Amino acid sequence: xxxxxxxxxxxxxxxxxxxxxxxxxxxxxxxxxxxxxxxxxxxxxxxxxxxxxxxxxxxxxxxxxxxxxxxxxxxxxxxxxxxxxxxxxxxxxxxxxxxxxxxxxxxxxxxxxxxxxxxxxxxxxxxxxxxxxxxxxxxxxxxxxxxxxxxxxxxxxxxxxxxxxxxxxxxxxxxxxxxxxxxxxxxxxxxxxxxxxxxxxxxxxxxxxxxxxxxxxxxxxxxxxxxxxxxxxxxxxxxxxxxxxxxxxxxxxxxxxxxxxxxxxxxxxxxxxxxxxxxxxxxxxxxxxxxxxxxxxxxxxxxxxxxxxxxxxxxxxxxxxxxxxxxxxxxxxxxxxxxxxxxxxxxxxxxxxxxxxxxxxxxxxxxxxxxxxxxxxxxxxxxxxxxxxxxxxxxxxxxxxxxxxxxxxxxxxxxxxxxxxxxxxxxxxxxxxxxxxxxxxxxxxxxxxx
Amino acid sequence: xxxxxxxxxxxxxxxxxxxxxxxxxxxxxxxxxxxxxxxxxxxxxxxxxxxxxxxxxxxxxxxxxxxxxxxxxxxxxxxxxxxxxxxxxxxxxxxxxxxxxxxxxxxxxxxxxxxxxxxxxxxxxxxxxxxxxxxxxxxxxxxxxxxxxxxxxxxxxxxxxxxxxxxxxxxxxxxxxxxxxxxxxxxxxxxxxxxxxxxxxxxxxxxxxxxxxxxxxxxxxxxxxxxxxxxxxxxxxxxxxxxxxxxxxxxxxxxxxxxxxxxxxxxxxxxxxxxxxxxxxxxxxxxxxxxxxxxxxxxxxxxxxxxxxxxxxxxxxxxxxxxxxxxxxxxxxxxxxxxxxxxxxxxxxxxxxxxxxxxxxxxxxxxxxxxxxxxxxxxxxxxxxxxxxxxxxxxxxxxxxxxxxxxxxxxxxxxxxxxxxxxxxxxxxxxxxxxxxxxxxxxxxxxxxx
Numbered sequence: 001x002x003x004x005x006x007x008x009x010x011x012x013x014x015x016x017x018x019x020x021x022x023x024x025x026x027x028x029x030x031x032x033x034x035x036x037x038x039x040x041x042x043x044x045x046x047x048x049x050x051x052x053x054x055x056x057x058x059x060x061x062x063x064x065x066x067x068x069x070x071x072x073x074x075x076x077x078x079x080x081x082x083x084x085x086x087x088x089x090x091x092x093x094x095x096x097x098x099x100x101x102x103x104x105x106x107x108x109x110x111x112x113x114x115x116x117x118x119x120x121x122x123x124x125x126x127x128x129x130x131x132x133x134x135x136x137x138x139x140x141x142x143x144x145x146x147x148x149x150x151x152x153x154x155x156x157x158x159x160x161x162x163x164x165x166x167x168x169x170x171x172x173x174x175x176x177x178x179x180x181x182x183x184x185x186x187x188x189x190x191x192x193x194x195x196x197x198x199x200x201x202x203x204x205x206x207x208x209x210x211x212x213x214x215x216x217x218x219x220x221x222x223x224x225x226x227x228x229x230x231x232x233x234x235x236x237x238x239x240x241x242x243x244x245x246x247x248x249x250x251x252x253x254x255x256x257x258x259x260x261x262x263x264x265x266x267x268x269x270x271x272x273x274x275x276x277x278x279x280x281x282x283x284x285x286x287x288x289x290x291x292x293x294x295x296x297x298x299x300x301x302x303x304x305x306x307x308x309x310x311x312x313x314x315x316x317x318x319x320x321x322x323x324x325x326x327x328x329x330x331x332x333x334x335x336x337x338x339x340x341x342x343x344x345x346x347x348x349x350x351x352x353x354x355x356x357x358x359x360x361x362x363x364x365x366x367x368x369x370x371x372x373x374x375x376x377x378x379x380x381x382x383x384x385x386x387x388x389x390x391x392x393x394x395x396x397x398x399x400x401x402x403x404x405x406x407x408x409x410x411x412x413x414x415x416x417x418x419x420x421x422x423x424x425x426x427x428x429x430x431x432x433x434x435x436x437x438x439x440x441x442x443x444x445x446x447x448x449x450x
Numbered sequence: 451x452x453x454x455x456x457x458x459x460x461x462x463x464x465x466x467x468x469x470x471x472x473x474x475x476x477x478x479x480x481x482x483x484x485x486x487x488x489x490x491x492x493x494x495x496x497x498x499x500x501x502x503x504x505x506x507x508x509x510x511x512x513x514x515x516x517x518x519x520x521x522x523x524x525x526x527x528x529x530x531x532x533x534x535x536x537x538x539x540x541x542x543x544x545x546x547x548x549x550x551x552x553x554x555x556x557x558x559x560x561x562x563x564x565x566x567x568x569x570x571x572x573x574x575x576x577x578x579x580x581x582x583x584x585x586x587x588x589x590x591x592x593x594x595x596x597x598x599x600x601x602x603x604x605x606x607x608x609x610x611x612x613x614x615x616x617x618x619x620x621x622x623x624x625x626x627x628x629x630x631x632x633x634x635x636x637x638x639x640x641x642x643x644x645x646x647x648x649x650x651x652x653x654x655x656x657x658x659x660x661x662x663x664x665x666x667x668x669x670x671x672x673x674x675x676x677x678x679x680x681x682x683x684x685x686x687x688x689x690x691x692x693x694x695x696x697x698x699x700x701x702x703x704x705x706x707x708x709x710x711x712x713x714x715x716x717x718x719x720x721x722x723x724x725x726x727x728x729x730x731x732x733x734x735x736x737x738x739x740x741x742x743x744x745x746x747x748x749x750x751x752x753x754x755x756x757x758x759x760x761x762x763x764x765x766x767x768x769x770x771x772x773x774x775x776x777x778x779x780x781x782x783x784x785x786x787x788x789x790x791x792x793x794x795x796x797x798x799x800x801x802x803x804x805x806x807x808x809x810x811x812x813x814x815x816x817x818x819x820x821x822x823x824x825x826x827x828x829x830x831x832x833x834x835x836x837x838x839x840x841x842x843x844x845x846x847x848x849x850x851x852x853x854x855x856x857x858x859x860x861x862x863x864x865x866x867x868x869x870x871x872x873x874x875x876x877x878x879x880x881x882x883x884x885x886x887x888x889x890x891x892x893x894x895x896x897x898x899x900x
Contacts, residue, residue: 012631020629027767105576114571117780121564126555129750165615165754165776172622176650179470181462193773200626200771202652300579302779304615317477321650323643326615329752330567331778 002031002038006047014049015056022057026066026077037067037075063207063415064199065192071417095404096441100237100382102432103301107351112343113334120333128329134322135315136163136307137332143339144307150345152268154282154291160315165304165326167264167294168197174290175201176321177314178260182226187215189414189422191236194229194264207415213240217249220259227260228253233268233276234380237413237427241378247280254288261289269298269348271379272356287311295335297381297431298348305335355381361435362428362442369446372424382429384410386421391449393423403448405441452481452488456497464499465506472507476516476527487517487525513657513865514649515642521867545854546891550687550832552882553751557801562793563784570783578779584772585765586613586757587782593789594757600795602718604732604741610765615754615776617714617744618647624740625651626771627764628710632676637665639864639872641686644679644714657865663690667699670709677710678703683718683726684830687863687877691828697730704738711739719748719798721829722806737761745785747831747881748798755785805831811885812878812892819896822874832879834860836871841899843873850876853898855891 004021006014025031037043040058044051058075061067067077120128135141141158148154164170171194175184180202186195188207198205206223209216215230230250232242242250254261263280281291288311295305305327310318325332338344362383363374372388387396393409400407410425411418430438454471456464475481487493490508494501508525511517517527570578585591591608598604614620621644625634630652636645638657648655656673659666665680680700682692692700704711713730731741738761745755755777760768775782788794812833813824822838837846843859850857860875861868880888 016631027770101581103580105579108579110571110574114568117567117571118564121560121567124560127752129555129558129752130553131551131746131751165619165778166774168772168774169615169619169776172651176652180652181466196771196773201622202626202630296581301581301774302577302579304774304776304778320477321646322618323646324616324618324751324754326619326754326776328615328754328778328781331781 002043003046006049015053015060018047018049018053019057019060022061023064023066026061031077033077035077036073037077039074060199063205064196069417091401092404094406096406096437096444097432098382098405098407098426098428098430098441099432100408100427100429101301102429103296104351104354104431105300106434107347107354108300109343109347112341113338116337116341117330117334119337120330125333128333130329131324132329132332134319134325135159135161136325136327137329137336140332140336140339143336147339147344148291148309152265152276152279152282154279154309156281156291156309157312160309160312161307162310162315162318163305163307163325163327163332165306166296167194167292167306169326170292170306170308171197171262172201173318173322174262174308175203177310177318178227178290182260183224185215185220185223185225185228187230187235188416189237189410189418190229191231191264192413195415198229209416210235210238210240212243212246213238214242214246215250217246217253220250220253221257225259226257227262229262229264230280231264231266232280233265233271236266237382237384237408237410239375239377239380239382239384241277244277247277247283251280251283251288254284255286259288263289263291265291265293267297267380268293270352270355270381272352272359273378276379281309287313290314298344298351303331303335305331355430358430358433358435358438359383362430362438365439365442366428369442371442371446371449381431382427385426385428387424387426387449389450393420396424396426396449399448400445403444405444405448452493453496456499465503465510468497468499468503469507469510472511473514473516476511481527483527485527486523487527489524510649513655514646519867541851542854544856546856546887546894547882548832548855548857548876548878548880548891549882550858550877550879551751552879553746554801554804554881555750556884557797557804558750559793559797562791563788566787566791567780567784569787570780575783578783580779581774582779582782584769584775585609585611586775586777587779587786590782590786590789593786597789597794598741598759602715602726602729602732604729604759606731606741606759607762610759610762611757612760612765612768613755613757613775613777613782615756616746617644617742617756619776620742620756620758621647621712622651623768623772624712624758625653627760627768628677628740632710633674635665635670635673635675635678637680637685638866639687639860639868640679641681641714642863645865648679659866660685660688660690662693662696663688664692664696665700667696667703670700670703671707675709676707677712679712679714680730681714681716682730683715683721686716687832687834687858687860689825689827689830689832689834691727694727697727697733701730701733701738704734705736709738713739713741715741715743717747717830718743720802720805720831722802722809723828726829731759737763740764748794748801753781753785755781805880808880808883808885808888809833812880812888815889815892816878819892821892821896821899831881832877835876835878837874837876837899839900843870846874846876846899849898850895853894855894855898 006017040051040054043054141161144161145158184203185206185208208219268276281289291309366374373386375384377383410422456467490501490504494504591611594611595608634648634653635656635658658669718726731739741759816824823836825834827833860872
């Protein structure tokens, strides 16, 4: 059986020591993917520790996707996440990418971006070569504040905007800023990448169930969470929108407990029916909400451009903690000109039309092929499909992969096991393919599954 | 007296609670800069806690530069670090910038960079728009590995190179990677920015004295440090080079204790007499050394380009923990072409000549003006000057500031008080000014001090 030396006299709690030891074994392949892990009781007896300690270590590994609990069977090691760029020997190449992280590279406004970058470089502004403002260029922050006002009705001073090289960098900074000792509630099912960044930043997380499509506010009170990461305009992965009552309850929780709400407003730009609901940030009166968004979806992930809006006291603290902004000066200046010229607004409007057409094509083709039931979605860049037919739920992804189609199941995004219904639900992202490819991809799925 | 509510039943240790409460007060100005803080005994009695708890909280605030101990007087709050871009009402504008963080913006190869960026953008490589490889483009990592081989005799596989948007981002990632529970030894005096990033990333730090110009290895054994951040080729701020014996001792420590050495090889490119000593990374046989360097000094800080080299097991772990690289794709590709074309090598060679001339001008002018004793320096972009004359040590910086000259004293970079001699030593960085400016700057200092 797996064994390791635990030091009861160490400052590091036993469960953290055990977690670290198991993690190493899984990451280095000493515990192979798919291998059954010892039961909690067995391991506790073997190492002379309590089952609660083993349980805590297993829970943390599960939250990081390094092992999974299978009902009535036990705990199993998962494969370490794939390394990009290293082709997996066994898997056929991806021909149709329905994953939700895919990005549209077809419509990037190369000509405009190149022209503006050239202007920036030929201006030879020396300030852009220096470390510059820790929160990002003031002019760019003013543009972002103006965009939030016009698109989302959020009125924030540019002094509260913080630019960063991607959501990972910003979330890690946030953990330091509002305190690693807080318990961070995350939606379950939810966005695994943020879960992972929180964990690697040293925060404890509390995967919190959804209730009526949004994080269960009662559970927040119970867990004693000091922060809650939420996706109100388009819950990931269920796609649901947080209702006005839920928003009020969440804000009340923050006010009563002094907790922070981290509002990830991703995909709010791509609302296809009416306008998106008022953001929590716009409703906040007490500085409890931190707004986050990214240009990864509206422009391209490769630009590494994300931002957040902090309540004024946190913004002041951020300035004392950081000496430089993680986004290059030339790129900040290019984005600033891009926004000043109205190019971003036009680009989003254009992409909205393109994405809406793709979503319609996807929905109609899925219905024509009788693939199953497509959940109506008001926005965002993926839809949910409850797959019909007789293919067993656990075969859906492997068979798709075998046919060269990349996708995930709803239950892949949860920490805790979800109901049987969720097992047949797949996420179909349409940001990475045009209508013809979407159609062919769905036809391929039809053959693979039916 | 300052008061706060401490919760003995909390999971957060009392000293952390006290630290956080005091920190808030200082950052928000409730405890004014320069104000005397309560004595340890007073505060301990007042809050019904032990003096050791108060001492631990004070030590942490001191290490973050938020308060300082004045001998035979007590503990005083410091001003929160200045916000860039917000002019200080009272201080005259900086005319001569001798600070060590300054950068040369005169010689940036705009024409080449702009040409290569244009090529990158017109190639419209879609891969650059996606999140890409978490460690950075493989081609660029190969270029960096080749550079390390030719400049520093370090032989590492490109798979172990990790690119990141600045040292802050990389150090924060390292803390997660090798474990927040380790005690991180840092040189004292040393680089305050790294100290600060370690602290905000949730690591405990052990400011460790120098012995013979390099970190005291005996003190590393005593403190039980699990990692040591060092600047061997050009200790910051003393400028000393780590001797071969010290290097051997440090590597022995790492081997015997399982500790990691974080080797910051900054400024090794600017060695003006002979070639720099072999790096610890090149001497390492057991995967104990993590190499770090930046393009901030060789190119420009505003590009936000830093990198590190991880031992293979850590590199594998890094890949599982990160989904994207924090440096934009377009910028990575531009740097890659810049290096492929030999432009970086030429630029460094050119800057070496320029910087050497500046150092000579600085040394000669300081001698001509009889400002004091200039320490001979084999490389790097600053020199140490022991100021002669009768101006009291604590007046050196204020009088310089009043005359529009920006600089720091050696003792400003230490956590613990240094000897009386260090009080009269100032750092003169010459990366931000040409020879004529350096000369005028020194003449201004002469008038201010003598």
